[in-house]
Amino acid sequence: MSSRYRFFWTKFCRASSCFRSIQNNYSSIHASRIPRTTKPFILGFSLFTWLGFDKKLTAEDELVHTIKHCILFIQKNEYEKAEQLLHVALRQAQQIHHELGITYIYDVMANLALQREELDKAKQLFIVVTQRIMGNGTSEDDPRVLHLSVKLARVCHLKKDYTTAQLGFDWCLEKLYKLAETDPSPNTKQLLSMAEDWCGRLYLDVDRCEDGLKLMKNSLNRMKELPDFETEHLVVQLNDIGTVCDRLGQTDESIKYFKEAIELAKSLEMDDLGTMYVNLGRAYLKTSLLDAARKSCGQAWKLGVLAKNQGVKQEAELCIKQINNLL
Incomplete structure (x- = not known):
């Protein structure tokens, strides 16, 4: 050893x-x-x-x-x-x-x-x-x-x-x-994809976000190459990478990842879909795409109401309020 x-x-x-x-x-x-x-x-x-x-x-x-x-x-x-x-x-x-x-x-x-x-x-x-x-x-x-x-x-x-x-x-x-x-x-x-993803998340917790994002992207690309991957896990990866991009000010990149996560999540009827729409709406808001932001946050609000998820509903309402303040 x-x-x-x-x-x-x-x-x-x-x-x-x-x-x-x-x-x-x-x-x-x-x-x-x-x-x-x-x-x-x-x-x-x-x-x-x-x-x-x-x-x-x-x-x-x-x-x-x-x-x-x-x-x-x-x-x-x-x-x-x-x-x-x-x-x-x-x-x-x-x-x-x-x-x-x-x-x-x-x-x-x-x-x-x-x-x-x-x-x-x-x-x-x-x-x-x-x-x-x-x-x-x-x-x-x-x-x-x-x-x-x-x-x-x-x-x-x-x-x-x-x-x-x-x-x-x-x-x-x-x-x-x-x-x-x-x-x-x-x-x-x-196994390598799993190790890169988890190490990337460790980097996020110790304020090495750039390094963490690089590893998480590597993991995502490897996962997509597999003949049989877990779609739900892929959705989580996409949404989390989008969140890190947003944190680092890479808003356009974050929008790309959020949209891809949402499209996959729709087919799975995932509970977190409303949260992803809120994330996308906030990213649109940062780029002053107010109509797109309103549409995303409005969809999040609907999903929150249908699922009786007060957390998502409240986050969507806050996003919509921020949009209205800019009009």
Whole structure:
């Protein structure tokens, strides 16, 4: 293990007891009831393929069926049911001593914890998965280890440990750029896109907006190259990039990104569509395109009323008031 990665790793787990306590008694980690929030996660992107799990088990196996039901519950945002069934799947895997299955289930648990912002729990579980994989002789340059390291860096960011998060992202991006040269597969591109997006968002929080915008744009372009990308995630990226452009005074650029986000969001009937219209209206307002601004904010107001979303409705009304003051 290189000195840079060792330093990054020891910031998470300074003793093997952390690993043993979770592996031997997962029930000691309690799920806190944190509501789902809108975050730029790509959590459906797991270790399933890279672990070779699909090659080791058949679709008829009871364990596979249990895990598939867990994933379905997560996709439906039924997190409590997913949590309970994951414990069942873990016991099944332990009873048949299926080490690969155990590793994969811990990975699903970790991703679920991150999605629910149960950060300490997510950190511990990602440590478990990483140690299980590296315990079999896997190198730190392996895509599976890089995948987990990116998510550990994200956990640091969300916990506001910006120094460790930056160290982790720098190391991961350096390795991933090299990996992309020899392995330009969709899995590598998706992982690199995720790392760039998350590192870009870290830069925004430490007032490095120009650097953050560059990485977020790189991530967006890579995501668009993938044969199968999550449209909802793409919408979030577009809207957030537009917001950063607006913050940096690049108003024309922000309008382009907001409009693209809105067009995609329309087909998905996303709840955040009203907010995007407000963002677009404010950008038009800055460029003195008052008619376009009024139209966008008026559409936002309608969506806020229909959805009974007082926040969007009030923001739209404020935007319209600002427009009227300029007439």
